[in-house]
Amino acid sequence: MENQEKTSVDPKVERINMKMIYRSILEALNLEKGIFYTIYEFGLRPGKAAYEYLYRDRTKLIHPLRFLVIVVTLATIATLSFLTQEDFIQAFTQGISSTADPQVLENLTPEQRSFMDLYSNNITVLNLKFFNVFLMISVPIAAIVTLLVYGRKQYNIAEHLVINAFIYSNSTVIYLLLTPLFFLLPYSTVSVWYLIGSLIYYTFGCYQIFPPKGWKAILRSFLAFMLQGLLVFMFMFIASLSIAMIMALNDYKLEM
Secondary structure, three states: OHHHHHHOOOOOOOOOOHHHHHHHHHHHHOOOOOHHHHHHHHHHOHHHHHHHHHHHOOOOOOOHHHHHHHHHHHHHHHHHHHOOHHHHHHHHHHHHHHHOOHHHHHOOOHHHHHHHHHHHHHHHHHHHHOHHHHHHHHHHHHHHHHHHHHOOOOOOHHHHHHHHHHHHHHHHHHHHHHHHHHHOOOHHHHHHHHHHHHHHHHHHHHHHHOOOOOHHHHHHHHHHHHHHHHHHHHHHHHHHHHHHHHHHHOOOOOOO
């Protein structure tokens, strides 16, 4: 009886095949319903797309959290694929060299140089390994900023989170499109291009989504971008530098 139960097949259960696996992947990523449609709509008509999702129909657009997780994961994979640890260390050391007094750097003792090398390694590995975490944390910070800048008159805090999840996801798509350039251009150059692209898109998105319109609204959108960018940078800067400093002080070297 037991052997018969093991060998019997329920005709109602679909047999697993490659077509079924492919369909399951599409359903899991929501590709059939709207990830590309969402990128298109929030790229060209963010105001209309946001209103559609919040108040009318949520079946055409991908869920904002799922959208964010997918693009952040892809961005992390692309970063680790196109960039090396040495690229980040070089960019970081160049940043230190441009701001610090050259004479001070020249007078560092071997122990101090060893500490700086360890510190540079740790902060680089932290930013590479937790790149996705920093991007995800940026969304609630941006939501708080837009809530402060635009108020609660039309959108509550949860709706601000949804809006910023969509905007940040599409900004990350811009980053994804630029990542192949890491093969041709320095990390700092591509980063500047991404900053310009995200500034234009974020300002455009906020202008389209948040009323009222006019030149003051453009300035307010620009203010929102600068403020959230500053707060995100401060959080990432303080968090990564503090952790890297503590580990370097304890002679602990992070590995990829």
